[in-house]
Every structure is written in structure tokens, then in C-alpha cells.
Amino acid sequence: MSFARLDELCRKLDALGHAEAMLQVDEAVNMPAGGGEKRAEAMGVLAALAHDLATAPAVDDWIAAARSEDLDPSQQAALREFERTHRNRTCLSAEFVNRKVNAQIRSEQLWRNLRPKADWNGFLPAFESIVALAREEAQLRAEALQLSPYDALVEQFDPGSRSAEIAAVFADLKRFLTGFIPEALEAQARRRAARPAKPFHGEFPPERQKMLGVTLMTAVGFDFDHGRLDISHHPFCSGVPSDVRMTTRYTTHEFLSSLMGILHETGHGLYEQGLPAERQHWPSGKARGMAMHESQSLFQEMQISRTREFWSFALPLARDHLGLAQLAGFEVDDLIAHVQKIEKGYIRVDADEVTYPLHVILRFEIEKDLIEGRLAAKDVPEAWDAKMRDYLGLSTIDNPKDGPMQDVHWPSGAFGYFPSYTLGALIAAQLRAAMERGMPDLGAQIARGDFAAINDWRRSKIWQKASTLSTPEIMLQATGERLSAKYFEDHLRQRYLD
Amino acid sequence: MSFARLDELCRKLDALGHAEAMLQVDEAVNMPAGGGEKRAEAMGVLAALAHDLATAPAVDDWIAAARSEDLDPSQQAALREFERTHRNRTCLSAEFVNRKVNAQIRSEQLWRNLRPKADWNGFLPAFESIVALAREEAQLRAEALQLSPYDALVEQFDPGSRSAEIAAVFADLKRFLTGFIPEALEAQARRRAARPAKPFHGEFPPERQKMLGVTLMTAVGFDFDHGRLDISHHPFCSGVPSDVRMTTRYTTHEFLSSLMGILHETGHGLYEQGLPAERQHWPSGKARGMAMHESQSLFQEMQISRTREFWSFALPLARDHLGLAQLAGFEVDDLIAHVQKIEKGYIRVDADEVTYPLHVILRFEIEKDLIEGRLAAKDVPEAWDAKMRDYLGLSTIDNPKDGPMQDVHWPSGAFGYFPSYTLGALIAAQLRAAMERGMPDLGAQIARGDFAAINDWRRSKIWQKASTLSTPEIMLQATGERLSAKYFEDHLRQRYLD
Numbered sequence: 001m002s003f004a005r006l007d008e009l010c011r012k013l014d015a016l017g018h019a020e021a022m023l024q025v026d027e028a029v030n031m032p033a034g035g036g037e038k039r040a041e042a043m044g045v046l047a048a049l050a051h052d053l054a055t056a057p058a059v060d061d062w063i064a065a066a067r068s069e070d071l072d073p074s075q076q077a078a079l080r081e082f083e084r085t086h087r088n089r090t091c092l093s094a095e096f097v098n099r100k101v102n103a104q105i106r107s108e109q110l111w112r113n114l115r116p117k118a119d120w121n122g123f124l125p126a127f128e129s130i131v132a133l134a135r136e137e138a139q140l141r142a143e144a145l146q147l148s149p150y151d152a153l154v155e156q157f158d159p160g161s162r163s164a165e166i167a168a169v170f171a172d173l174k175r176f177l178t179g180f181i182p183e184a185l186e187a188q189a190r191r192r193a194a195r196p197a198k199p200f201h202g203e204f205p206p207e208r209q210k211m212l213g214v215t216l217m218t219a220v221g222f223d224f225d226h227g228r229l230d231i232s233h234h235p236f237c238s239g240v241p242s243d244v245r246m247t248t249r250y251t252t253h254e255f256l257s258s259l260m261g262i263l264h265e266t267g268h269g270l271y272e273q274g275l276p277a278e279r280q281h282w283p284s285g286k287a288r289g290m291a292m293h294e295s296q297s298l299f300q301e302m303q304i305s306r307t308r309e310f311w312s313f314a315l316p317l318a319r320d321h322l323g324l325a326q327l328a329g330f331e332v333d334d335l336i337a338h339v340q341k342i343e344k345g346y347i348r349v350d351a352d353e354v355t356y357p358l359h360v361i362l363r364f365e366i367e368k369d370l371i372e373g374r375l376a377a378k379d380v381p382e383a384w385d386a387k388m389r390d391y392l393g394l395s396t397i398d399n400p401k402d403g404p405m406q407d408v409h410w411p412s413g414a415f416g417y418f419p420s421y422t423l424g425a426l427i428a429a430q431l432r433a434a435m436e437r438g439m440p441d442l443g444a445q446i447a448r449g450d451f452a453a454i455n456d457w458r459r460s461k462i463w464q465k466a467s468t469l470s471t472p473e474i475m476l477q478a479t480g481e482r483l484s485a486k487y488f489e490d491h492l493r494q495r496y497l498d
Numbered sequence: 499m500s501f502a503r504l505d506e507l508c509r510k511l512d513a514l515g516h517a518e519a520m521l522q523v524d525e526a527v528n529m530p531a532g533g534g535e536k537r538a539e540a541m542g543v544l545a546a547l548a549h550d551l552a553t554a555p556a557v558d559d560w561i562a563a564a565r566s567e568d569l570d571p572s573q574q575a576a577l578r579e580f581e582r583t584h585r586n587r588t589c590l591s592a593e594f595v596n597r598k599v600n601a602q603i604r605s606e607q608l609w610r611n612l613r614p615k616a617d618w619n620g621f622l623p624a625f626e627s628i629v630a631l632a633r634e635e636a637q638l639r640a641e642a643l644q645l646s647p648y649d650a651l652v653e654q655f656d657p658g659s660r661s662a663e664i665a666a667v668f669a670d671l672k673r674f675l676t677g678f679i680p681e682a683l684e685a686q687a688r689r690r691a692a693r694p695a696k697p698f699h700g701e702f703p704p705e706r707q708k709m710l711g712v713t714l715m716t717a718v719g720f721d722f723d724h725g726r727l728d729i730s731h732h733p734f735c736s737g738v739p740s741d742v743r744m745t746t747r748y749t750t751h752e753f754l755s756s757l758m759g760i761l762h763e764t765g766h767g768l769y770e771q772g773l774p775a776e777r778q779h780w781p782s783g784k785a786r787g788m789a790m791h792e793s794q795s796l797f798q799e800m801q802i803s804r805t806r807e808f809w810s811f812a813l814p815l816a817r818d819h820l821g822l823a824q825l826a827g828f829e830v831d832d833l834i835a836h837v838q839k840i841e842k843g844y845i846r847v848d849a850d851e852v853t854y855p856l857h858v859i860l861r862f863e864i865e866k867d868l869i870e871g872r873l874a875a876k877d878v879p880e881a882w883d884a885k886m887r888d889y890l891g892l893s894t895i896d897n898p899k900d901g902p903m904q905d906v907h908w909p910s911g912a913f914g915y916f917p918s919y920t921l922g923a924l925i926a927a928q929l930r931a932a933m934e935r936g937m938p939d940l941g942a943q944i945a946r947g948d949f950a951a952i953n954d955w956r957r958s959k960i961w962q963k964a965s966t967l968s969t970p971e972i973m974l975q976a977t978g979e980r981l982s983a984k985y986f987e988d989h990l991r992q993r994y995l996d
Contacts, residue, residue, distance in 0.1 A: 011539075014543075015540040015543035015544050015547070016544070018521075018536070019518075019540065022521055022524055023517060026520055026524060030726065030728075032741060033723055034721070034723035034724040034741070035724060035725075038738060038739075038741065038778075039516075039740075041513070042513040043513075044513075045509055045512075045513035046514070046517060049510060049547075225531055226530060228528065230528075240533075240536060242532060242533050243533030243537065
């Protein structure tokens, strides 16, 4: 009876979520600029409506009553996950949420204006408010969730992940990468000396790039009866599991940046499309947090699409769609030189898979110190610079634009999110290793463009679990062990050393 | 205080309406087929949510209390129109609405299956239920609104319009058309003998048709910062005033059917874009019913775009965009022969502006008799056939597919809608005549592609009134008299006789 009430509530929240997702997609893909103000207003009202429905006092009574009802195991899992999201949704007062949202909007707008000017000092007062609010939020959530303050924030993005475990895994990885990067760069230099990098010539028309993208998306399992590929300024994968909306953007002097982006987003899309059809309106029926989501996109991109096997399958298709002239003389090794290129740099989003984790670890260490009060907001540029010099040998002290001002996450109040990116990379490598133990011809399957067994494995071990288990539980069941950096390190060694 | 509560409710309903409109647009334009089931579910939940919010018992109290609050005139108009929509929304019980919706879905699905087979007898039982429910609904609404049963249905589509007045106007028009059509057909035959119709040759690629469409939409005043043009199977104009979504579809052997459709829908779009920016979330801030909406599309199509003046402006642009070869040797008169062609036929949606009203009058007379109990559902084919023979000299007795089974309106339970189409045509002609009295060079303005004064007139007299007045009140203020068939008849005489 009470479970049925919660079920009805979940249907309402899911319908509102469906509308919000599609309105966001429409805004990024189709909406004319003049529609923005009213759209923002409508989205705000819908979000408030969803919040009011979800946090109505009666919901607590329904949860309490549903606990003693006769529920089957999947209903029990649904109720468990609903309680978790409910606790996370109700542990902040309306007054606090209001203060927080206002401060975040101001801070994010200020950041958009001041980042191009590299004006850290102008941004600092807003950033200090954001850090103060994030500390307050962490404290409030920590009490409600019985977690440490920083863990309570991580819980918002990757439920079940704890910073002690993350810190241990990251420490291992940092130690490894410090030694590995110089070796890998040397190996790359030797390869380049033997086989000079081949630049692209000619034009790559967007229509043809799209045809190639759609062909490869279809080959790796994306279902175009339940999704589509459009264009937007910032590529994304959004929508709903029954209708996954992916976007990319095209440049015309080369095709790999768009194509690799498409294949990355396709990993997100396959996860959504692979969620169980039943109980999708319950929180337990939705994808399991940001780390697991990123693991699926990075699995698709790093573990499948940037491999030699994949390109032996994809190169003929690329020639078909893009034209023989554009790819004249290109062999698989030439493409591999492009898709496996490594380079130290300032910017996280431009980083390759080898240096990327150091960008994340730096942010993890800094934001943990910020939330736990060991670091003041004003001291972030020095801390950032020290770590950048230490980890990548680059100084950002005179260049805050490409230092602590580069990401939208902190200005918009998202602390605890960054670890998900690298956790996703580690999960992807560990999954591939586990998969390969039971499927020794995995590489051969990829080389012949056969992704059925790979996707069946992912479907049963990841996608169909949805949020009925935590990320660590899913990993333990899928790979037989807890998360470790080992498989990712093995993967890098194998790919980048000779 | 209570007005403020109603204001907040209107914002919520408006946001839900915004979402519903955009989800419908997305469904028609973008959605992959597999997304349909979940989309329908989400739309159903959102509609129910809106209904629950709008009909909550507290709303009656807010209305009652707001009546004695100190409101400015525009707030008073808002409250008045809100009360009207509220009364219309609450006069049916949930039990009845449920029965009605279920019967309509069944009947419409059955109609879609049986229409291609011309199976009237198979459809009849469902149609009988629909008619019975429509009579019941008309009775319930009549009591709540203090109107006659049929008027209570018309009120849903064209508030303020009464069937006694419609019947008088239609009787006049029917009398006129019976004599006029043979004359107009003779005149057309004479023109054709003097100047044979010139068929189109070659291909008209959709991209070029779209460029021409966008050019003409822009010229007549459509604001692409607040709207766009896409493709869908059934062309429409939807979205929200700040973001009007129009669609068309293209054939490649000619360009006029799509272009005239685009200009028709642009009339709807201009109305939406021209609504007052203030209080758009109140019912009083929305467009004034179907008749007025159709008057704006028909004004754009019939009173502007199918004129000689318009084509003297548009033909050079058509040549620019479509190619000189495709339009080689075409003069304005050749295009006029296409856009002013008249022909008797079975199908309403294919009819020209001369014969169209007879299709509507026939349906008006039949549905009024059906609702008022003078005609049984089973006798519709005979009644239809008799009137078709009488009005257009065509028999449909052996062809129900192109007779009473041709429209979706009745199978989906929409009785009282049909008059709006022809009322719109009459309003459009009457508006143009009134406009021309104060603007003698109207034709010259059109010929030089200057639509600013025309749109200013429409904006101040129609668009900005939104729903603060009824259709008859708007007409009286804009034209100085009540609706009459006279101006439409003059228009036809002037256009179609020599």
C-alpha cells in the first residue's frame, strides 16, 4: 500500500525527469537563443515541483510503512535505494539549498566572465563563499549520512565510494605514474623516430564524419531505435534509457577528435540503453553514479576504440565513408600514433589517458583539503602550482586560467565529483582484465567488429545491476576483487612501453 | 494573497505546458520510434499532474478570495479568464473524464485501422459510444456553463462563440457559395483557355525550398531568435511564444504545397510570437481560441500569400533560391493559377478556400444534430451523402473513407471544433477589409514586401489582446462590427470572378 504510493511518486518524478532531460537536450541542440529565458524559468519551476513532491512530509511515513510490507527482493532493493536518495535529498534545509543555489549561480557566472581574463583575485571572494557553503553542506550531509564530510560529498556522485579507499588507490597510481610517464614519453619518441607521425590532409565533411560515426556506433551496439546522434557545442550523452540523445561536434581538418568523442559518449549510451526495462522509474533502476558511468564511456573509448584491434576493423570503414584520398597511405599504425599520443599539458579535458589521472589526483587532494579545512580558498593557486610542478613539471602560478580556474566544477559548487573520472578509468581497465580472463579471444572479437559477447558481459555484470548494488559491490561481483590501480597500470604499460 | 497563489499555480501549469509542448514537438520531429512508449507514459503522468494541480479543492477558495482583493485591470482580466478555464476544467468528474479518454483512445485507434478499409460498419459501435459520451459531456458542460449543449462544446475551442450566430453566418455563406461556385469555376475555365496552366519541371531540392521558406518567413515577420522551422510528417505550429516550433514537409516535384503550408503555419507563429510578454503564464495571456488562431494563419495564407501582390514580391526570391531553370518562363500569373486554383472534391484538407466552407458547414450541421439528438450516429453516412450531393454535387454513400471517416476530429471526440476553420476564414477577410480601410495602400505594401504596418495593426488589435477579451469582443473592437460573411464573400468575388 505504502510501497504503491512510493511507486506512484517515482513515476511522477521519473516523468518530470524525462521532461527535464529532454528540455535540456533540446536547449543544447535545437533551441533558438531567444527561447532561453523562458526555458530556464520553466526548468526551474519543474525542478521545484519535483523537489516538493519528493520531499513532502508524507513520504517519510510511506517509507516507514513500506519497510514492514511484504516486498519481493527487487522491491526491497528499490525501497533501499529510494531511502538513500531520499535521505540525501532531505538532509539540507530549503533555506540552505536556496542560499547555495544563489551563490553557485553567481559564482559560475563570475567564473565565466573572469576565467578568460585569468582574474583569480576578482573571482576569489565568490570562490571563498562557495568553499564555505560546500564545507557547511558537507557537515550537514555528514551528520545525516554518518560519513566524514568529504565522503558525504563524494556520495552524491559515486554512492558507496569512500575517500580512504580512493586515497590509497590514487597514492599507488601517483607513485606509478611519476616513474611511468618519462618512460612512456621516451618510448613514444623512439616510435616517432622510426615512423614519423602522418598529418591529415584535405577536408572531412561533417556529413561523412557523421555517417562513419553512426556506422561505428551501430557496430558497437548502439540502438538507433532508442536514440540518436545530433550536434551541440559541448558533446554529451543525455536523454532517457528508452531514447538516448548523444551529441558531438565536427571540425573539418581531421575526424578523430569527433569520432573518439562519439565512441566515448556511446559508452554512456550503451549503459543507459542496457539498464533493466523493469522499475526504471525507481532510483534503483537508474545508472549507478558517475564513476560507473565514466567507466562505461572509458571502456568504450580506451579499452576498445583506441586499440590496434579496433582500428584494423575500423580503418576500412573510415576509408569507405571519409574517402580514399583523405586516408591515402594511412595504415593502422599511423592511426594508432594519433589515438595513443601522449603529452604533458595544463588542461585536464585535453589530457591523454596517461597524464589525466594526475590532473584528477591533484584536484582530489586539493578539494579534500579544502573541505576538511586544511587549505584556505585563497591558497589554492599555490597548492595547485606546487602539485602541477611536482606531478607534471609544469608551473601554473602565473596562469590561473589554465590552473585552478580551468574547470566549471568548483565554481558551480561540485566538490567530490573529480575522483569519478579516474575511478572510471581504473574500473574500465579492471573490467577489461576480468572480461579477458573468461574471453581470451577478446582482441580478435574486436578486430572482426564483433561486440556481442563483450556487450553481453557488460549487460549482465554492470548494466542490468543498475543501482540495486553499490559501485564497490558491483565491482566485487564482476571482477572478484575490490577496485585497484593494478589493472590500469598494466594496461598503460602494455599500451605505451615498447 | 490568493491572487499570488493563483499566480504561482499558473506558473506551475505553464511550466508543465511548456514541457508538454516541447515533448510533443520533439516526438514529431526528432524522437526515434522506440522512444514512443515511455514518452507517452511520461506525457500521461505530466498531464495528470497538471490536472491534479489545477483542480485541487483549494483553488476554488483562492478564486473566491481573489475576487475581493485589490486587483489592477489586467489582474482582473487574468482572474476572469482563469475562472472561465477553471469552470471548464472542473465541470466533468474524474470518473467521466476517465471513461471519455479511454473511449476516445479506443475509437481513434479503431478509426486508424478501419478508415483505409472504408469499414464504416466496423467503426460504428465505437462511434456510437463516442457520440453518446459527447452528448453526456455536452449536457454536463451545458449545466455548468449555462449554455446550450452544443454551445458548451464550441466553447472549448472558440470561447464566446455561439451556435445561433454561427448558424446565421453559415446559412448566409452557404446560400452565397451555392451560386458562386459554378460562376467561379466558369471564370477559371475561361482564364485557363486564355492562358494554359504551366506545370513545374525539374527537381526542387528540400534545402533550397527551406531557404526560400525561411527567407519568406523572415520577410513576413517571423522571428528566428524565438522559433525555428523543422520537418515532420504532419506540418504544425507548436512550442511556446518565446520559442515557436514550426514544421513542414517537402516534395521535390514542386514547391508550392510546402511553401504555402509554411506561410499558413507562419500566421499561427506570428500570433504566438506577438502575444504580450507579460502574464503569459495566465490563461488570459494565451492565444484566443481556435477560430482566432486559424484566422491568423488564413490571413497570412489567403489574404497575403495567395495574392498577386505577394507573388510579384516573392517570385524573384523564388527564382533566386530555387534556380532560374526550374522557374524559367514563369510569370506572376502562372503562379497565381496554381495558388488560386479551385476544384470540387471529397476531402476537406485538400479543399481550396472557395469550397472549404461547405465541407465545414456540412460537418457543423451534422455534429449539431448529433449532439442535440436529432440525428443518430448510424445515420451519419446518409446525412453526409445528402449534404455532399446538395452542396458540392458529389456522392459519398459508397465511399465512407472519403466521407464521414475522413477526419480524426469525431473519432477522437472533438465535437464543436469544425466551425473554427471557417470562422477563421471569415475573420481573416473581415480583418483585412478593416485594415484596408485605414491603409489604402495595403496591396502596394505587400508588393514591396513591407509587412511592418500590417503586423503592427495585427499586433495591437489581435495579438496583444491575447485572451483578455472574447473573440466577438476582439472582432468588434478591431473591425467595428460583429462577425459577418460579407467580407469573405466580397473577397471571393474579387479574387475568383473576372
